[in-house]
Amino acid sequence: MKISILGCGRWGSFLSWYANKQGHEVLLWGRDASQNYEKLLQTRKNDYLDLPLSIQLTNNLDEAIALAELVFIAISAQELRSFAKQLNSMKIANKTFVLCMKGLEMSSGERLTRVFMEEIQQPVDVAIWVGPGHVQDFVQDIPNCMVIDSDNINITKLIVDNLGSETIRFYYGEDLLGNEIGAAAKNVIGIAAGMLDGLGYSSLKGALMSRGTKEIARLVKAMGGDEMTVYGLGHLGDYEATVFSKHSHNRRFGEAFVKNEPFEKLAEGAATVKALLQLSAQYDVELPICQAVNSVIWEAQDAREQLIKLFMRPVKFERI
Amino acid sequence: MKISILGCGRWGSFLSWYANKQGHEVLLWGRDASQNYEKLLQTRKNDYLDLPLSIQLTNNLDEAIALAELVFIAISAQELRSFAKQLNSMKIANKTFVLCMKGLEMSSGERLTRVFMEEIQQPVDVAIWVGPGHVQDFVQDIPNCMVIDSDNINITKLIVDNLGSETIRFYYGEDLLGNEIGAAAKNVIGIAAGMLDGLGYSSLKGALMSRGTKEIARLVKAMGGDEMTVYGLGHLGDYEATVFSKHSHNRRFGEAFVKNEPFEKLAEGAATVKALLQLSAQYDVELPICQAVNSVIWEAQDAREQLIKLFMRPVKFERI
Structure with missing residues (x-):
């Protein structure tokens, strides 16, 4: 062609x-x-x-x-x-x-x-x-x-x-909405992963994967897409490259940000997180990880405090 | 206490x-x-x-x-x-x-x-x-x-x-069956991850995460558990430690196995994969990743061929 x-x-x-x-x-x-x-x-x-x-x-x-x-x-x-x-x-x-x-x-x-x-x-x-x-x-x-x-x-x-x-x-693919939201949102999870790496909490990236997929799946479902799309290649399947790889721009940006190291430019996920919070309000879906990333990047909140608060909330049922 | x-x-x-x-x-x-x-x-x-x-x-x-x-x-x-x-x-x-x-x-x-x-x-x-x-x-x-x-x-x-x-x-937890199957099965995914690492295909670990969760979720559902449990902390949430960490016994075992390097003893996942194939037959659920790991460890099949076959099957719809 x-x-x-x-x-x-x-x-x-x-x-x-x-x-x-x-x-x-x-x-x-x-x-x-x-x-x-x-x-x-x-x-x-x-x-x-x-x-x-x-x-x-x-x-x-x-x-x-x-x-x-x-x-x-x-x-x-x-x-x-x-x-x-x-x-x-x-x-x-x-x-x-x-x-x-x-x-x-x-x-x-x-x-x-x-x-x-x-x-x-x-x-x-x-x-x-x-x-x-x-x-x-x-x-x-x-x-x-x-x-x-x-x-x-x-x-x-x-x-x-x-x-x-x-x-x-x-x-x-069979869910354009789910794949678009999922592919965009993985960059935000990548930034969160970089922040965990930068703070010495890399082992929380397991919980990040489990909780991150869940909140994006909730959003996709509320928007009319198929929540399972988030667990496919477009979002979860891209975590190796985004959450773990040393090449990932978004992960590296998150790490540099919390270490107060210089970074070339804002990663794409820094724009995406603002968009996701718009969707969070529009569709009335809580996105705690996106909220935390946003508060650190755009509202100068303390990263350690925000991320620990995120993962260490009081005991609850996992499915909620 | x-x-x-x-x-x-x-x-x-x-x-x-x-x-x-x-x-x-x-x-x-x-x-x-x-x-x-x-x-x-x-x-x-x-x-x-x-x-x-x-x-x-x-x-x-x-x-x-x-x-x-x-x-x-x-x-x-x-x-x-x-x-x-x-x-x-x-x-x-x-x-x-x-x-x-x-x-x-x-x-x-x-x-x-x-x-x-x-x-x-x-x-x-x-x-x-x-x-x-x-x-x-x-x-x-x-x-x-x-x-x-x-x-x-x-x-x-x-x-x-x-x-x-x-x-x-x-x-x-609210799904004992799902959490037990999920926690056990993550060791098999860990072995598969190590094999990919050993073969120089680490970037396929993204696809492994997406396809691995899906096949275990299918099994849990068929057994009467909640398929979403697999995407919680007990299985997916343990992938950081099992699929990516250099400390993971199962991942290291898979890597050593395909490189023909000595290993101390069989990892737990080597036993678990046999159990999972029993469940696969009992509940009539296909588990292609488990099947591939089993064929490499227990049937002396070629790892590169099995894993490439797994991920590179002909085009199809993602949800199947």
Whole structure:
């Protein structure tokens, strides 16, 4: 197929490398001023991979859109709305878009497929690509399992049929809402995990996994999704990469934050936690772990106190 | 309370240390010929802790039973039946027994509380103590959350009220079957995790968590328990300690096994997996991860092939 990838950060450039490896005609787009783009243009490599010459590079969005049947988007979640507005000014009817990032709109709590479709007034299909996987592993052919989800099973299958391989084995998702919320929320659990690591309480990450899945499952259920989706690859299945891996941006951010160490920029989970608290209020669902992470990052509360309070509340029944 | 701990391995000796710290009158029993017992008797310490002088040590089981209102048992799961027979020959009516080990009877697939009660013809109460927690952490006051479960909520509460602390925060379990199966089965998932580590596929531990919880939840449901118990502290909540920790016996055993490195002895999960396959047949529930672990350990199948087959099966719906 003809595939354009919009966004040439770590994940976008990997997607182009991977789609090319599966035999597709691939174009990778980056913003003109983007450092990632300039580096790829000059060296055709980044810290993770070398781009084969058969992958076209462009900073011309019109060209990238014109070529593609399938468009992967891998930009910052908070920039999706303005980017979608820009795409809507182009001729995109009947194309299929795959959102390859994990997040929620910070100001509204809105899911990314909703944000996207609110800005697109043309008939397009939209899907998401979520689940675990390190670029570092995939480029060495170390396999993993991921999920494609959309509201249209034919679109889901089209993407899986064209992109599945021995390296990435896809499952068909069947709960777009649950997978979007779950994939976004795992970044917040990742920050909490980093905070526990930073405070010397790594062994509480077991309880964090059990309690974290439970609160996100409650939210998904209240929103009309399937609570069991949270225990699938999109959320729990991504905990290895997010809660335990030294590569995880969100975990590392949480750890640096509680140790008062410098961090490059806010992790995506710092925006997502604000969105989740909007949803918590909207759907009247308590999210104690998200609340604690929010209070530490955004309200300058003491991390040790908040996290100990969280796990060491008075005795109670586990199911509540 | 007057508490006897039967078994003076790592966990039993910790339980005596901990119960003593909570202000109880504690007696720790070990077998005469046991190296652990001899070492404690001579040095009053082991690799993890120093035993205060206020903890009595004995190798006289009659004495240990006579003293105690509450009896903790922390011996090898496979030895429980013969040990229970021995206990039944003593005067144990109206005492409360807390089983502090995780396993299933290899030959029958039977849960430990059932094995125990099958051999005891006197009116006693029985509970279990499960969930995450490293002795190494607890002796440094690094806290964790654990679970007490029994068929009698008054017994559950009695144990929690007397043993809960700032270091161990207990939840009341409400599904004895689910917690017993879950606590035992996590050792098998731990072995699978070690095998993935040993083969260089650590990043598949995310998928392992998602698929592992799901297959054990299916079994618990088929047996009449609550599938959600598996996602609580007793199973999923113990994955940090079992799937990720370098201290985990089962994980280390799995890793050594696939690398053909020597290991001290079979991990508990190697017995448990046989029991789980009995339950799989009895209740007609597929357990593909357990099946794979069993085929590698007991049927000399190739680990890489079995595990890749497991995670890389043809595309399908995630919920199946």
